[in-house]
Amino acid sequence: MGIDPFKEYLRESEPDKVYKGYAWSTAIGLQAVDGLKPSKYLIETAIQNIEGKITMKEAQNLIDSYYEERPMHLMEGERTEEADKVSSRIAEILSETAFSFSPNEYISIHRKLFQGIYEHAGKIRDYNITKKEWILDGETVVYGSASELMATLEYDFSQERNYSYRGLSMDEIIHHLAVFISRLWQIHIFGEGNTRTTAVFFIKYLRTLGFSATNDIFAENAWYFRNALVRANYTNLQKGIHETTEYLETFLRNLLLNEKNELHNRDLHIGETLNKEKVDIRVAKVDIQDKKVDIQNKKVDILSVLAERGGSFSIKTTVHIHRLFDKYGFDGVFGRSAVMEILELKESGASKLLSNLMQADIIEPVSGHGKGKYKFKK
Structure with missing residues (x-):
């Protein structure tokens, strides 16, 4: 905008x-x-x-x-x-403030938004659709079948209505919300205006759950939101692409927790995903039987170290770990500012990475070098 x-x-x-x-x-x-x-x-x-x-x-x-x-x-x-x-x-x-969590409310929002603009405002489509997506190299998400739209919509609403958030961590709550809203969007019950209707309905629903959601994330990243919905509903096993809510969850963390994760549409392109996986494959080509450390060149089988310590990281985080280890090995000392510079992360992203590596027992704090310094744990 x-x-x-x-x-x-x-x-x-x-x-x-x-x-x-x-x-x-x-x-x-x-x-x-x-x-x-x-x-x-x-x-x-x-x-x-x-x-x-x-x-x-x-x-x-x-x-x-x-x-x-x-x-x-x-x-x-x-x-x-x-x-x-x-x-x-x-x-x-x-x-x-008025809101009702129901299929009728969802349909009513569409009618209010597009009355006098679309002839089908507030009406469920009676034909099947496809939409070419840039991030999918021209492929389409498989949308709901025209003959089953209302039944599917009512089922998703009943499932969410009966779901209990009691005792869930914030990570679990955000994951569940991402799954719910991605499924609601995938039905695509209207001919046009589905994303705008879904976003408005979702914001209203979030308020009933106690979230204010009053920041500028939707204003600045509406296109990312839509692309994240696309990636949450697209699978192509032949190309090694699987549906994922990770991008939608990142968006929701910024919206609901005021985190400052970077949101770039290019990261959602399936070509970018495949390139990252190729990087991960190259990184993973190590001789797990040979765990000798070449101290002079700092060549270490860091993947085996991660596995031994129970770390389960995303491709992006794994690449970050390798870049840090290539720079510092076991003996180098680094802090948040160095992580920001080397990995091109913002302050919040660097802090989150360091916290995750601490919890996974990958790095440890060191003294004598100032506050907030770490090194890889041997």
Whole structure:
């Protein structure tokens, strides 16, 4: 979306401005999932609402009037009218507290968002669909069958309604939420507007679970959210690609825990995944029978060390461990700043990696070198 014109309001001390700023920021950011960009008039109108000069209903009336008076305002294909109207409707829904966890609520949100824009607003599709995805090299997710959409939707809702979050860790909660929302999206019960509808419904549902979710993650990373949903529902065994919620979970950690994990769409491309796995295969080609340490060259079978200590790491983390070990071996001392520089991580990412390696008994703290220094444990 470029520079977020509402970011300053998210730092406001006035709760009402923060809440409205979040609602508009998210509403406008979500248009990116369908390649839409709201007009300057919409942004100006939104700011008037945030500042308390007009109500939400007045803002919507202004947007409607704007397009009634300018029927030739748009060049064919720009879809700015859709972006503006849907943005104002999303902002209104996110500003309301009313919510019901049900298939009817889900369908109702679609109807409210796209009434007067799509003929099928609030209607379940009666045909099967495919969509070519850039991150899948033109392949498509297998979406729900038209003949089973309502039954599938009701089943997923009943499963979630009966699920208990009691006693779960935050990691387990986030994983479950990722699975639920990815399955809901995969049904794709509408002809168009599924991602925007699913996102709005999900935010409302998160609030009933006690999450405020009032930051700019959706505004800045709506396209990543959609691509993460795609990767959570795509398997190609011939290419070695498996459906995974890891990207969606990373997004949710930023949304719900205010973590600062980097979200890059290129990382979700299946070609990038295959390249990472090839790196891991090359790294894994070690002689596990020969555990001799070449002290001079620091050539160590670090994979066998990880296995012995019970470490189960992702491909990305394994590569990070190898890069650190290549640099420091068993004798070198390093801290968070060095990890940030070598692995090109942000402060939160470096801290998280060091914490995970400590818990797995891979590294240990050392004294005499200043606070927060570590080395690989022999």
